[in-house]
Amino acid sequence: MITTLFVLHGLVAIALLGAVSHQATSVWFPARKGDHSFVNRFRAAKAGVYTNAIVALFVATFVLGAVAYPSYRINAHIHFESGWPLAAEAFELKEHSLAVALGLLPAYWYYWRAPFKPEHDWTRKWLVLTLTAIVWAGFLIGHVLNNIQGV
Amino acid sequence: MSRIASSPICPIFSVVFVLAYLISLEFHPRFTIFAYAPRLGTWFLGAPNLGADGPAMCWWSFLATAFIAGLVISPLVLLVRKFLFLHERVETARFARSH
Numbered sequence: 007m008i009t010t011l012f013v014l015h016g017l018v019a020i021a022l023l024g025a026v027s028h029q030a031t032s033v034w035f036p037a038r039k040g041d042h043s044f045v046n047r048f049r050a051a052k053a054g055v056y057t058n059a060i061v062a063l064f065v066a067t068f069v070l071g072a073v074a075y076p077s078y079r080i081n082a083h084i085h086f087e088s089g090w091p092l093a094a095e096a097f098e099l100k101e102h103s104l105a106v107a108l109g110l111l112p113a114y115w116y117y118w119r120a121p122f123k124p125e126h127d128w129t130r131k132w133l134v135l136t137l138t139a140i141v142w143a144g145f146l147i148g149h150v151l152n153n154i155q156g157v
Numbered sequence: 158m159s160r161i162a163s164s165p166i167c168p169i170f171s172v173v174f175v176l177a178y179l180i181s182l183e184f185h186p187r188f189t190i191f192a193y194a195p196r197l198g199t200w201f202l203g204a205p206n207l208g209a210d211g212p213a214m215c216w217w218s219f220l221a222t223a224f225i226a227g228l229v230i231s232p233l234v235l236l237v238r239k240f241l242f243l244h245e246r247v248e249t250a251r252f253a254r255s256h
Contacts, residue, residue: 072216072217072220075214075216075217076193076195076214077195079195079212079214080195080196080212083212084212101216102178102182105178105216105219105220105223106175106178106179108174108220109171109174109175109178109223109227110171110175111171112167112168112170112171112174113167113168113170113171113172114171115167116163116164116165116167116168117168119163
């Protein structure tokens with residue numbers, strides 16, 4: 007049961023990574039005209055269409071992680087505290103930064119809803135960049151810690 | 158749902174949520190409402206010292222504190238903001254009429 011939950015948590019997180027990375031690159035590094043490369047196609051995504059998916063995927067990933075958290079606390083975190091202090095601290099960083107990102111989600115949803123006001127361009131750009139950085143950090147930390155000590 | 162998303166309460170909620178989360182974390186265990194002991198499968202009010210039966214998980218409590226603070230404080234902030242905006246408009250209209 008708990009393994010299924012963790013696998014699901016990881017899969018939804020990967021979908022979230024894809025969506026948020028598409029949106030961030032399309033606003034920070036917009037596509038160039040006439041360039042048909044893979045990278046340019048990646049950047050050419052319509053940023054606005056990802057908003058609702060990002061909100062839903064973030065909440066789903068967060069809830070799945072929060073439900074699996076007690077099992078992690080007993081099986082992995084105690085192991086980290088005794089021999090891997092840096093890993094334990096990395097997880098603390100992950101849980102707190104993701105909680106902050108959860109808090110930012112209503113603001114992100116508000117500013118990323120069409121029609122986009124030009125005066126909110128920078129707010130939108132920084133919100134999606136912050137969210138992307140936190141989601142990537144959370145994914146990498148979670149992945150590495152799971153390799154050190156699985157649940 | 159779309160009405161909530163287009164309401165200016167959303168960014169205010171975000172600010173209050175993040176501040177309340179950081180405050181509850183900084184002032185842990187003073188602001189910790191509840192904790193869960195996964196080894197015992199028991200909930201506690203406040204942050205208990207469980208010793209060998211630990212750990213006690215307080216993270217859900219930080220989230221709950223932030224969420225409740227957001228739900229309570231952000232409508233109040235929005236009301237104050239609306240009142241100030243209305244007050245400013247009345248004052249501007251009064252100033253325009255007198256000149």
